[in-house]
Amino acid sequence: MQQILYILKYKILSGIKVKLEYRWNIILKNLASVIIFTGFTIVSYLFVIKLITYFLEELNVGIYVLNRFFTIYLFILFTTFCFANILVLYATLFKSPEVRFLITHPISFFKIYIIKFFDNFFYTSATFFLIGTAIIAGYGTYFGFSWYMYPLLVFGIFIPYMLLAACIAAIILLLGVRITEFISIRNITAILITAYVGVVVLFIWSVSPMTLVNRALIEYPFIDNYIAGFDPWFLKYLPGYWITEMMYWLAQNHHLKALFYGGQLLVSVGILFSITVVVGRRYFYSSWLVSMQVREVVPSARRNSTSGVLDLYGSSVLPRPVSVLIKRDVLRFYRDTAQWTHMVLIFLLIAVFMFNVAKLEITFLDPFLMTLLYLVFFLFNALIIAGITLRFVYPMMSMEGEALWLVRSAPFRMQWIYLSKGAVAGVSLTGVAMLLVYVTVSAVFSQTSLLWFTFITQFLTVLTIVGINLGLGSCFAQYNEKNSVRVASSQGASLTFLIVIVYLLLSVSLYVPFITGYFERLLVFSVHTVTWMTTPLLLSMTLSAFVLGIATTLGLKALRDDV
Amino acid sequence: MIVLNNVTKKFGSTSAVSNISLLVKKGEFFGFLGPNGAGKTTTIKMMTGLFTPTSGTIEIGGYNILKKPLRAKSIIGYVPDHPFLYDKLTGREFIAFVGGLYNIPGKTIKERTGQIIESFEIGEWVDRLTEEYSQGMRQRVSLAAALVHEPKALIIDEPLVGLDPRSAKIVKDVLKSLANHGITVFMSTHSLHIVEELCDCIAIIKKGEIIFNDTLKKLGSLRDRTENTFESVFIELTK
Incomplete structure (x- = not known):
């Protein structure tokens, strides 16, 4: 223990010294981080209260359905945190x-x-921790929890909940690496991806939000009844379920029942942590040796050559320096297992999402509900793009790595490197976004003008999100970090993601009155026009140009700094 | 070919390099010496555009590195002390990539790569990913890449650190041959015997200031006068 504390002391000391370095840009960055993180938590907290109010008082779905929505959300948060931990822990x-x-x-x-x-655990948990805190605080405020419940729930329940995910991740990782002696790392990665996607799909399929609402409506008007008999059998074994059950019983002032679910969670954390400790004691070093062995042996058996469009000697319509930069980035991307496997995983999840949305049959005759549904799709699509961008575009400049000396000492404008990365990311993500828009919007809304409006606004959104990630990715570049996953889960990346969310909320708030007006005219007066688009499009363009301009200026300025 | 005029580089209130001036003529083999932390790498980074000088000017081939960076950089080849390469590219791809950055047509790079591979004896490894390379291989590949655009001046930081005798000999032979072909070589090093063997002129930097800047002959006369070795003269000067 003494040795662990000794090492921790030096780790903390080196961290503090880096953070206390007296430079204006570092001070400003830290200040901005604090403001953005605090702002994000407050906005999320207010959003949760609004959401609960809306579900319980406007839509009247009842506490049971509301809690199950939180269970679904917590499950996705849990699996995502677990998967992210496997990647970063590796x-x-x-x-x-x-x-x-x-x-x-x-x-x-x-x-x-x-x-x-x-x-x-602490490196990867910052954003998840903020989201969890906001949910607990919002829920507690709405149902009037006592003040002491908040720290108790955050530190006594939510952090152990994340620790549980981290323990599962560590066990899977150590055993996974250990068996790479017998099964190739590619196959293990494929199994993990399939398992992750399979679990998420099966869960959503078993606990379908639409089925939940329909079942609860059978009980109408006694929608606040405790109708857990509807729950699938496996649900009561999930930690997210324990948390929402605990919150439910706390809201009903049944502290003993709440304690029962909280107790289950803490006992599980205790057991899982003990298993993690045992597995670590037994397998860490042998897994480490295996991973070294695999890294040493696998590449030397492989010789690499490229031809066709990726041939670095080949010609291109682009200026030669730009074309070799793009080819280099593509070659490095597809030779890095972590990069392409994540890409495959994300596209599998998007395909599942699109397949489910395409089957939706929703008809509302209320302009407000139509607007809400439209904005949910808009935001969801934008968040998917934001997630992909954070994972793949934000680390792009950092991935220039310690070989940046090469590009910087070449007769080459740094703007080119910036723009080439931006162009590749922008074009690819625009394609994904357009597909998402087409599937989601046309699945529910049949109006062509609305579809075109969404194409244009999503295009602007993609450009701006790419711009923010590239710009701030350059400002907070970590050239000595070789792992793009760690770059994408750093403090700078979290800050960038939160800025993207603020931008998205601003965009959406600009559209609300116009979209509502459009649906009102369409549903109430059956008037179908396209002139309504002009103002929101102009506003959207102005906002995007402003944000993109600032991000690009910051990014390009950062590239001129000493390296 | 390379002119540094009253160059200073400050990091906060600390001066890494203070008001130094150097002149390296065309075709000269220039040795840049100094103890650890003296300011050698900082000076080289300013010459290659990686650092901006706080004051003073640097000209490469008559072009100011700040005002005409692309022109200046196009005539130099640079090899840093720790040449990090892209792990997921092969040596051949790395050389082709660097050639592309200097806007050299693919066909020309291909021809030159063949010759370079031969002179650096990297044929056996050149089609493997650079993540598998040893320090010596990395050094050889990065030096090979720095020459693919046929620079007029080569700036090289600690080229022989960590090299085995065979790699060191290959690098030395290449550098000698470059100097014989009229290419300016600016080399920072700790190895005094390398300086003795290769350089025409040398400068010694200590705590960011130039304390000796003359020919090797002049340093040799100092040695003869004190009946000492190069090593003891260097230690005496940098004490």
Whole structure:
């Protein structure tokens, strides 16, 4: 224990020294982080209250359905956190120079494992922690929880909940790496991706929100009844269910029942953490050796050559320096297993989402509900793009890595490198966004003008999101970090994601009155025009140009700094 | 070919390089020496556009590195002390990529790559990913890439650190041959015997200031006068 504390002391010291470095841009960055993180938590908190009010008082879905919506949300949060932890923990445990350094010193492997496990847990949990805090605080405020319940729920329930996901991630990772001796790493990755997608799809399919609402309506008007008999059998074994049940009983002032569910969660965390400790003690070093062996052996058996469009000697319609930069980025991308497997995973999830949305049969005759549904689709599509951009575009400049000297010392304008990355990302993501818009909007809304309006606004959104990620990705570039997953889960990345959310909320709030007006004219007066689009499009363009301009200026300025 | 005029670089209140001036003539093999932390790498980074000088001017081939950066950079080749390469590219792809950055047509790069592979003896490895390379291989590949656009001046930082004798000999032979062909070589190093073997002129930097800037002969006369080795003269000067 003394040794662990000793190492932690130096880790904290080095962290503090970096953060306290007296430079204006660092101070401003930290200040902006605090403002944005706080703002995000407050906005999310207010949003949760509004959402609960809307579901319970406007839509009258009842507390049971509301809690199940939270269960679904918590489940997705849990699996995503678990999957993200597997990816980041792999880099932290098996590729980190710090582990290589510590392993050559007289420190037990188990202690190294514990230090890196928690290092990784705190590194990846910041955004999830804020989201969880906002949900708990919003829920508690609406149902009037006592003040002491908030810290109790956040630190006593939500953090253990995330720790549970991290424990599962660590166990899967260690055992997964251990068996790469027998099964190739590609196959294991494929199994993990299939399992993740399969679990999410099966869960959504079993706990379908539409079925939930329909079942609850059978009980109408006693919609607040505790109707857990409807729940699928497996639900009561899920940690997210325990949390929402606990919240439900707290809202009903049944503290004993709440304690029962909270207790289940804490006991599970205790058991899982103990298993993680045992697995770590037993398998960390052997897994580490296997991962080193795999990395050393696999590449030397492979020789690489390129031809066709990716041939770096080949000609192109683009200026030669730009074309070699793009080809280099593509080659590095598809040779990096982590990059393309994540891409495949994300596209599988998008395909599942589009397949489900395409089957939706929703008809509302209320302009407000139509607007709400439209904006939900708009925001959801934009958030998918924001997620992909954060994962793949934000780390783009950092991935220039310590080889940046090469590009910087070449007779080459840094704007080109910036624009080439932006163009590749912008074109690819526009394609994805247009497909999403086509599937989601045309599945529910039949109006062509609305579809075109959405195409244009989503295009502007994609450009701006790419611009924000590239710009801030350059400002907060971590050239000494080789792992793009770690870059995409850093503090700068979280800040960028929150800025994107603020931008999206601003965009949506600009559209609300115009879209509502459009549906009113369409549904109430049966008037179908296209002139309504002009003002929101102009506003949207102005906002996007403003945000894009600032992000690009910051990004290009950062590229001129000393390296 | 390379002119540094009253160049200063400050990081906050600390001066890494203070008011230094250097002149490296065309075809000269220039050794840049100094103890650790003296300002060698900072000076080289300013010469290659990686750092902006706080004051003073740097000209490469008559072009100011700040005012005409593209012109200046197009005539130099640069190899840093730790040449990080792109892990997921092969050596051949890396060389082709660097050639592309200097706007050299693919066909020309292909021809030159063949010759370069031969002179650096990297044929066996050149089609493997650079993540598999040893330090020596990395150094050889990055030096090979720095020459693919046929620069007029080569700026090279600690070229022989961590190299095995065979790699070191290959690098030294290439550098000698470049100098014999009229290419200016600006080399920072710790190895005094390398300086003795290769350089025409040398400058010694200490705590960011130039304390010696003359020919090797002049340094040799200092050595003869004190009946000392190069090493002891260097230690005496940088004490």
